[in-house]
Amino acid sequence: VQGRLVTTEQFGNVVVKTNPQDGSLVYLKDVGRVELGKFNYANNSYVDGKRAAYLLVYQAPGANALATYDNVLATMEQLKKQFPADLSYIVPFEAASVVKVSIEEVVHTLVEALLLVVVVVFVFLQSWRTTLIPVLAIPVSIVGSFIAFIPLGFTINTLTLFGFVLAIGIVVDDAIVVVEAVEVNINERKMSPVDATLEAMREISAPVIAIALILAAVFVPVGFIPGITGRLYQQFAITIAISVLISAFVALSLTPALCTLLLKPHEEGQESKGIVNKGFKKFNDWFARVTDKYGNGVQSAIKHSRFVVIILVCIVVGAGLLFRSKPTGFLPTEDEGRIIITFNLPEGASTARTVEVLQGMMDDLKHTKGIAHFAALGGLNAVNFSSKSNSGTVFCQLAPWDERSDKALQLNGLMASLQKSMGRFKEATTVVISPPAIPGLGNTGGYSFILQEREGQGDIHAFDN
Structure with a gap:
């Protein structure tokens, strides 16, 4: 049939x-x-202004993007050995660079957050012994969270790594509470480290557990939000919740053991004359003055509680008004290092006419700063992926981010300049867009519908009204 x-x-x-x-x-x-007419309009392909043949590689669901990219490059290097002398290959458009750079940035942020936490803890605890105990809780809690990744099907991505960035500041809290309680028992109650630890755990075990459960109760429900929003935040929220629960377990097990081994009573009258201790003394004096001022401010606020309530109501109302006035969106537009230029000529325009416009656009892109490579395809509309003789698309790969520090060379600046320069093609309707972070959720998405007249009146103008 x-x-x-x-x-x-x-x-x-x-x-x-x-x-x-x-x-x-x-x-x-x-x-x-x-x-x-012509069966396939999308066979006029160019890379950096030269004729080329395309090989499109799509990542399979669940595959590792970086591993796939590296394997493709390795395979092409092997195939290149069999190419003729005048034939080569290039990757003019890819999405792996933004993943690699994003993970590197999050890892740098993770390290910076870890260093800041260590510095802050050391400044306030003012002892390497007391600082070491909560700092050791950070890697144990984070590494322990990876145990749940396999049964839950999570991967190491920007969302989970960002969850770890936030978790660093949270997981250290329980250990600090335990260390402070043990130090109070050692220095003020003159107890031995073992007895001080046992007494501290009797006093603060319930609060530590309560804190962990409350924080987990905040993040866990986020992982059960239905739809695509839930899928986006699921790994982020569950990662933080698991880290918090493991940090509570560490605070009730590893931290007390370290307290008995590392903490020692401070000897009275023995104070180092070093630069560090002088710095601690200046910090303590400054912090004491700030604390006194804060206490005086709280007392003043209590005496004038009516005005405090009025200010609070104004803040809430102002926040609500600002929330309603600000523009909303599902995902922010980010510089992913890619731009797509697509155009349409009048209906019925020939392929030769489309290629002529495409050549003009490629000539402009060759002299556009910030464009590393571009791949042009005549006969394809990238917005709706339709193949027509009057359509054309150019996929632009931008230069690395560190080479585009100038605001004019960043995504919004380049899109504005390209939209302006492509406007000289008066016969073409040109659209300059950036690929969405999630396919199908870009600013060119939407819906279409067809109205059909079924009554058979035959008057199209009446139907239009």
Whole structure:
């Protein structure tokens, strides 16, 4: 059984209208000329202005993007050995660089957050022994969270790494509470490290558990939000929740053991004359003055509680008004190092005419600073991925981010300049867009519908009204 139309006669016999009065049929050949045109319009392909053949590689669901990219490059290097002398290959458009750079940035942020936490803890605890105990809780809690990644099907991505960035400041809190309680028992109650630890755990075990459960109760429900929003935040929220729960377990097990081994009572009258201790003394004096001022401010606020309530109400109302006035969006537009330029000529424009416009655009892109490579394809509309003779698309790969520090060379600046320069092609309707972070959720997405007249009146103007 033939399921597709092939010949012009078959297309000409397509029924376009039925007259309900006499049952007569109007065929496509009755209202127009039927002829077979070009089968594929998207075979005019160029890379950096030179003719090229494309090899499109898509990542399979669940595959590792960076591993796939590296394997493709390794395979192409092997195949290149068999290429003729005048043939080479290039990757003019890819999405792996943004993943690699994003993970590197998050890892740098993770290290910076870890260093800042260590510095802050050391400044306030003012002892390497007391600082070491909560700092050791950080890697144990984070590494322990990876145990749940396999059964939950999580991966190491920007969302989970960002969750670890936030978790660093949270998981250290329980250990600090334990260390402070043990130090109070050692220095003020003159207890031995073992007895001080046992007494501290009797006093603060319940609060530590409560803190962990409350924090987990905040993040866990986020992982059960339905739809694509839930999928986006699931790994982020669950990662933090698991880290918090493991940090509570560490605070109730590893931290007390380290306290008995590392903490020692401070000897009275023995104070180092070093630069570090002098710095600690200045910091303590400054912090004591700030604390006194804060206490005086709280007392003043209590005496004038009416004004405090009025200020609080104004802040809440102002926040609500600002929330309503600010523009909303599902995902922010980010510089992913890629730009897509697509255009349409008037309906019925020939392929030669489209290629001529495409050549003009490529000439402009060759002299555009910030564009590393571009791949042009005549006959393809990248917005709706339709193949027509009057459409064309250019996929632009931008230069690395460290080479585009100037605001004019960043995503928004380049898109604005390209939209302006492409405006010289008066016969073309040109759109300059950036690929969405999630396919299908870009600023060119939307919906389309078709209205069909089924009453058979025949008056298209009446139907239009």
